[in-house]
Structures are given as structure tokens and as C-alpha cells.
Amino acid sequence: MADRLGGGVEREAEGRRSGGGSRTLLDQRGISLKATATRMRWQRRKRDETRRTIRETAMRLFAQHGYAAVTVRRIADEAGVSTITLFRYFPAKEDLIFGFDLDGEPFAALRRVVSSANAATSAAELARHVASGTFGAISQAQADGLMAWLRVVRSDATLTAGLYARIPQWTDAVVRMVAGDDRRGDGRVGRDAQGDDVNFALRMTVTLVVAGAVEVLLEWERRCATPGDADLGTLLSVASDACALL
Known part of the structure; x- marks a missing residue:
């Protein structure tokens, strides 16, 4: 009882x-609670694998045929899932391109860099830290995947506009992580733990860093004109040029 x-x-x-x-x-x-925990870990891995398979399939098809020419049904069929399952992971077609985990990379890397800066760090100095701490830590395999993603985005005007449209959302994500105000989980930034407005200087700084990172990546893609070329040295050179302009 x-x-x-x-x-x-x-x-x-x-x-x-x-x-x-x-x-x-x-x-x-x-x-058994141990069995329950094991099953939950397995389910989480399974979800991650399914999400990765869907996204990798979509990127391959977009690169081969163009974003507009590929239907969601075709992506689902080639990924071995139903369209209902696909939409459960990616509610809109654009989310296959921009549906990043806001708690994962590259946002976690930006959070670490921004959090490590002190109050006296200028936005320009912070941008330099991001250039070395984020771009400087990218592996060649990551660079290849990033370049493939950039070329899909640049090949479609709607996606290019969508990239810029998401800068405020990504800025909010980093600000929340740094300010520790992600309790609501609703994607909005309002007040910090002390009830004061989120620091305006922090928001301005993060906006500069996120928008600057987007421009660096787009310029990197432009300079690497040869298909398949994702030169890390060129990426660091572009980042250095950008920092020199601040």
C-alpha cells in the first residue's frame, strides 16, 4: 500500500x-534503476544517431542536387526514416541546414571563450580570442564538413538570407549560456539571476562576435574557390584580417 x-x-x-x-x-x-538508466542512455544515443543520419543524408543530397531540388520525402527515404520521424527532429526543411544544438558546438566553444574574458576585455580583444580559440581549434575533418555546409548555404539565396536571420537567435543562445539565464528554455533572454536586465555590453559584444564569425566563414568559403578545398590556413588568415579591421 x-x-x-x-x-x-x-x-x-x-x-x-x-x-x-x-x-x-x-x-x-x-x-531496476540501473537498467532504466542504461536504456535511457541507449535511447539518447539512438536519437543522436538518427538525427546525424538524417542531417548527413540531407547535406549530401543538397550538395549533389541543390537545396531547392531535394524534397523532404526523398531525404527521409534515403535516410531510412519516415517523414514524420524526420519532422520530429527537423520541423522545417531549413532546420536541416540551421538546426544546430544550441547547447553543443560551436556555441559551447563561444561560451567558453566569452566566459573566460574579464569585464575589461574589449569586443575586439574578445573577437581575437574567438579567432584563436574557436577557429584555431578546428580539425581538418571539421573544416571539410563546414565548407560543404557553407557551399550549400551560399548556393541558395533563401539559405543565405536565413543564415543572417538566425544571428539574433544564436546571439541569444550564447548570451544565455554566459549569463546563466537559460532556466526558462524558451529561447528568450530577459533578466539575469539577480533580476536585472541582461548586461547590454555583453549582448553587444556577443553580437559582434557571432556576426563577425559568420562573415569570416563566408569570406573563407569565397577565397577557397576550388571545390573540396577547405584550407585551415586560409581560415585563420581571414580571421586575422577580420580582427585587424576591428
């Missing part, structure tokens, strides 16, 4: 083994 009334109260089951007994924590359905 107590277990039924306890809701989320854990129960303990005695299990016997040779040489002594052991206690296994069970949830209210009688399932």
Missing part, C-alpha cells in the same frame, strides 16, 4: 547471490 501511495518513492528488492545478498534499487514499476 505504501508503495502504491508513494508515487515516485523507490523500492528496494533483496536479491540473493552466492556468498551473500545484494540490494537492487527498483522504480515503482519494479524495474
